[in-house]
Amino acid sequence: MIKKPETLAGKLGLTFNDPNLFAMALTHRSMGARNNERLEYLGDSVLGFVIAQKLYELFPEAGEGALSRLRASLVNQNSLAEVARQHNIGDYLILGSGELKSGGFRRDSILSDALEAIMGALLKDQGVDVCQQWILRLFDDKLAALKVDDWTKDPKTRLQELMQASRKPLPVYELVSMSGADHAQTFEVKCTIALTPETRNGVGISRKKAEQAAAENMLNFLQSRDK
Amino acid sequence: MIKKPETLAGKLGLTFNDPNLFAMALTHRSMGARNNERLEYLGDSVLGFVIAQKLYELFPEAGEGALSRLRASLVNQNSLAEVARQHNIGDYLILGSGELKSGGFRRDSILSDALEAIMGALLKDQGVDVCQQWILRLFDDKLAALKVDDWTKDPKTRLQELMQASRKPLPVYELVSMSGADHAQTFEVKCTIALTPETRNGVGISRKKAEQAAAENMLNFLQSRDK
Structure with missing residues (x-):
């Protein structure tokens, strides 16, 4: 009822x-x-x-x-x-x-x-x-x-520091796909870390931005998992 | 000055x-x-x-x-x-x-x-x-x-009107792939617009439905970006 x-x-x-x-x-x-x-x-x-x-x-x-x-x-x-x-x-x-x-x-x-x-x-x-x-x-x-300090650094730096603090290998970023015309490409990158079998992808208008997005998604996943 | x-x-x-x-x-x-x-x-x-x-x-x-x-x-x-x-x-x-x-x-x-x-x-x-x-x-x-009616319209119409209001070229829909047997085909279509380098794909059981799905995905992207 x-x-x-x-x-x-x-x-x-x-x-x-x-x-x-x-x-x-x-x-x-x-x-x-x-x-x-x-x-x-x-x-x-x-x-x-x-x-x-x-x-x-x-x-x-x-x-x-x-x-x-x-x-x-x-x-x-x-x-x-x-x-x-x-x-x-x-x-x-x-x-x-x-x-x-x-x-x-x-x-x-x-x-x-x-x-x-x-x-x-x-x-x-x-x-x-x-x-x-x-x-x-x-x-x-x-x-x-x-803690505001946690958020002043960019996601890739934060994820890297987290891995170092856990004495694990650094995150690996792999290019999954590129699409769009030369001047308007979109990149998709996969982030893999040794703390979890889960991977997280990120999309961006440059490879670097896609990596940052993937790192951010991974951090959000870890945060929600560890709560 | x-x-x-x-x-x-x-x-x-x-x-x-x-x-x-x-x-x-x-x-x-x-x-x-x-x-x-x-x-x-x-x-x-x-x-x-x-x-x-x-x-x-x-x-x-x-x-x-x-x-x-x-x-x-x-x-x-x-x-x-x-x-x-x-x-x-x-x-x-x-x-x-x-x-x-x-x-x-x-x-x-x-x-x-x-x-x-x-x-x-x-x-x-x-x-x-x-x-x-x-x-x-x-x-x-x-x-x-x-006019609320403008927003109950189908996604392709809404996206087209949005582009017209922004004085931009109309959206372009390209067939990306077709798969499946004759009687049960699936279409994938890519939507490209002049407001963003991002593209969005849509899938459907007809080319028209795939286009509507792609338009909706693009509208959702624009909406989340502009939030």
Whole structure:
């Protein structure tokens, strides 16, 4: 049996003026037309804004690139699903029978979308200030644990240092493909490291940029795995 | 001679508590370490949020996909540079001599970045409500001209219209491969456009379906790039 949305709202420290809005935030599209997709769109935008603003304040010395990487490290599907799990949001999702049977309440994408939809619902119900405070409370631990130094270096350098610290061979970057005309080529590069059998690819308009993208994807994978 | 920032602030209807913040928003990185890049990061996030929220209110029947596409049509480098030009922001930019000589004040990217930086400066100076009102006033005409129908159209039509609006050549679709037996063929098509060196492929059970898929992938790429 699905647990009551009010119970979850209480646990999250939220009281909605319009409880239907909160219930809608928990409703996956497998339930039909009235679902949380619009609220997720709204929540995604307010979350990005709130975290961007907070990082701007927290790290007055950080450049735009480091701030963007810091934000991407907080606001991504893995990270949001982790927060959703901490609050047992999966137990309260309103899913169609197909998704229920296939364990949709455990899926990162569905959990992450629902958390963003809750943010959207709160924004609509109580405005940006209340929503901002709640989001910052939710991300309090993650924000406190951030180290800006980790994000001032480029991804290839960070991955290399990680491998050296683990006393492992350096990452290997292999060109997978090149496409496009001479003046507008796209490169795809595969990154392989000794810490995992997984590989990660990156795409870019130069081989170097593709390598940086692959290193970044690998770092994100390691980060989500090691959490 | 560079025109005074106060003059521009007045024309934009803005009075800054901290005028240095506004001057910084106009300062390109070619001037050195104290430039508008951090403010641009902040402005980009508040702009995305404000427009997302407004579209959510304006189009209660639009799905998440249409809302995202509407937003991408408003919040992109071309559109922001256009708004910046309407307000002659280029005349007030504080650029290093190299950028000045090469006409940087006319470049889309520099204009668009400066406009976002002004939004960031206003957010920091006067908070989210004032900033939101100003952004919405700035985008008033563009918001009024939006037709949600434009965004429920099929991907090829949307991509074609996007190129026409940007005064660029139409998208090119090339057959990359055909596979499978006669009665069960799969087509792969590559989409190339003049807005980016990136290409996107699409796969389908007819050439037409593969083209639609490629157009959709290209639209998604443009959207994520311009976020």
